[in-house]
Amino acid sequence: xxxxxxxxxxxxxxxxxxxxxxxxxxxxxxxxxxxxxxxxxxxxxxxxxxxxxxxxxxxxxxxxxxxxxxxxxxxxxxxxxxxxxxxxxxxxxxxxxxxxxxxxxxxxxxxxxxxxxxxxxxxxxxxxxxxxxxxxxxxxxxxxxxxxxxxxxxxxxxxxxxxxxxxxxxxxxxxxxxxxxxxxxxxxxxx
Amino acid sequence: xxxxxxxxxxxxxxxxxxxxxxxxxxxxxxxxxxxxxxxxxxxxxxxxxxxxxxxxxxxxxxxxxxxxxxxxxxxxxxxxxxxxxxxxxxxxxxxxxxxxxxxxxxxxxxxxxxxxxxxxxxxxxxxxxxxxxxxxxxxxxxxxxxxxxxxxxxxxxxxxxxxxxxxxxxxxxxxxxxxxxxxxxxxxxxx
DNA sequence: CACGATACGGAGCTAAAGTTCCGTTTGTCA
DNA sequence: TGACAAACGGAACTTTAGCTCCGTATCGTG
Numbered sequence: 001x002x003x004x005x006x007x008x009x010x011x012x013x014x015x016x017x018x019x020x021x022x023x024x025x026x027x028x029x030x031x032x033x034x035x036x037x038x039x040x041x042x043x044x045x046x047x048x049x050x051x052x053x054x055x056x057x058x059x060x061x062x063x064x065x066x067x068x069x070x071x072x073x074x075x076x077x078x079x080x081x082x083x084x085x086x087x088x089x090x091x092x093x094x095x096x097x098x099x100x101x102x103x104x105x106x107x108x109x110x111x112x113x114x115x116x117x118x119x120x121x122x123x124x125x126x127x128x129x130x131x132x133x134x135x136x137x138x139x140x141x142x143x144x145x146x147x148x149x150x151x152x153x154x155x156x157x158x159x160x161x162x163x164x165x166x167x168x169x170x171x172x173x174x175x176x177x178x179x180x181x182x183x184x185x186x187x188x189x190x191x
Numbered sequence: 192x193x194x195x196x197x198x199x200x201x202x203x204x205x206x207x208x209x210x211x212x213x214x215x216x217x218x219x220x221x222x223x224x225x226x227x228x229x230x231x232x233x234x235x236x237x238x239x240x241x242x243x244x245x246x247x248x249x250x251x252x253x254x255x256x257x258x259x260x261x262x263x264x265x266x267x268x269x270x271x272x273x274x275x276x277x278x279x280x281x282x283x284x285x286x287x288x289x290x291x292x293x294x295x296x297x298x299x300x301x302x303x304x305x306x307x308x309x310x311x312x313x314x315x316x317x318x319x320x321x322x323x324x325x326x327x328x329x330x331x332x333x334x335x336x337x338x339x340x341x342x343x344x345x346x347x348x349x350x351x352x353x354x355x356x357x358x359x360x361x362x363x364x365x366x367x368x369x370x371x372x373x374x375x376x377x378x379x380x381x382x
Numbered sequence: 383c384a385c386g387a388t389a390c391g392g393a394g395c396t397a398a399a400g401t402t403c404c405g406t407t408t409g410t411c412a
Numbered sequence: 413t414g415a416c417a418a419a420c421g422g423a424a425c426t427t428t429a430g431c432t433c434c435g436t437a438t439c440g441t442g
Contacts, residue, residue, distance in 0.1 A: 016388095017388055017389065017438085017439060017440080018439070019390085020388075020439095023389085041429095043428090043429060043430085044429075044430060044431080045392095045429080045430090048392095053391080054390060055391080055392065055431080056431095059431065059432080063431095064431085065429095065431095119362075120362055120365075120366075123366070161373075163368075164369070164372070164373050165359075165373065167362050167363065167366060168356075168358070168359025168373065170362075171311055171358050171359050172355050172359060174311075175311075175314075175358060177354075177355040178355070181355070182355050182356065185356065185377065185381065186359075186376065186377060186380055187380070188345070188379070188380035189377055189378070207419095208408085208409060208410075208418060209409070209410090210409065210418095210419070210420090211409095211418075234398090234399060235399075235400060236399080236400090236422095239421095245422050246401080246421080246422065247401095247403085247404095247419090247421055248421070250400090250401065251418095251419065255400080
């Protein structure tokens with residue numbers, strides 16, 4: 001993790017000082033751990049402490065808690081996209097490839113409490129990942145199109161159905177249900 | 192609404208004074224409205240104000256906010272059970288009757304933000320409705336059994352799958368997705 | 383090396399929301 | 413109707429957690 005490069009996100013693209021860039025990564029790593037342990041009620045102070053930095057520094061990099069979570073989610077969406085791309089390029093039955101993509105995404109959700117929370121909560125956090133999300137949708141579009149062409153996916157399925165269904169799976173993950181079972185039942189409905 | 196009688200819930204069953212009983216109902220009605228408007232972040236003060244009563248009175252009847260929500264949920268579970276019972280006793284295709292029960296329950300969830308919240312959140316709130324929940328499960332058991340007997344429901348479906356799937360639907364309702372679509376996709380997987 | 387800009391630290395501020403406390407009011411029963 | 417228990421009201425208390433502020437430290441350039 002902490003691989004995705006942050007690119008230019010300040011409007012005036014001034015390069016971060018070396019220590020600042022290092023600390024930014026530390027903060028994100030710490031946030032992943034702390035959100036993983038405590039869920040969304042993880043506290044900003046804990047994130048800072050875990051990173052071995054002050055809260056002031058945390059707020060310098062992420063102006064609000066929401067912004068911090070949004071960055072975690074943004075990175076996770078790129079992970080989803082990577083899974084979808086892998087599935088798209090793999091050989092084999094189109095339905096199974098779609099299923100594999102969804103399974104991989106669900107596993108990624110299981111590992112990331114911040115994303116899990118974001119999937120159950122408001123849309124604000126997702127807005128920051130609009131670009132990445134659009135790419136992801138395009139990939140699901142392609143996966144579904146192949147499945148439909150092969151006649152192994154229900155004809156009226158669209159990419160827009162996927163986030164809706166996956167948010168349901170995320171709720172099961174969060175609540176400790178047998179989410180693999182949930183996913184299999186849902187997949188059965190997509191044939 | 193506000194129909195379900197409260198029965199004896201204090202361990203020492205002493206009858207409530209007339210005004211207290213009336214106020215209790217007012218508070219529950221107000222809570223339904225306020226939770227409906229503001230979701231789970233509705234505030235206790237608002238509930239009291241809406242009921243035309245003081246916060247002290249609210250806390251006399253419901254010792255915590257969780258207790259208040261739990262009572263709303265408990266009543267809603269009896270509504271679920273009523274829907275399930277209606278579906279069970281109706282004539283027609285067993286699968287359609289199961290589907291009808293789930294649709295009715297989803298509509299009931301749509302109307303009740305407190306329940307919606309409870310479905311996405313911790314289990315604590317549900318513990319208070321354990322008895323009602325058990326009855327509901329028995330009804331779903333029966334609905335599924337008939338469907339299986341008729342061969343119109345997948346053989347491995349159990350009543351335990353239903354809350355899991357319905358929590359997913361509740362998330363869609365909460366997030367403003369097209370939950371009817373979500374439900375139809377899920378139903379397709381239960382055949 | 384020095385100097386200005388950038389970044390850091392962490393005590394403390396602030397606001398929000400659940401809850402309590404106790405003086406006042408109201409119902410109930412003899 | 414009088415007296416007592418039950419119930420009410422709502423100002424104030426108590427967290428709690430996000431966030432700010434500004435003095436200090438560090439980086440990078442000429």
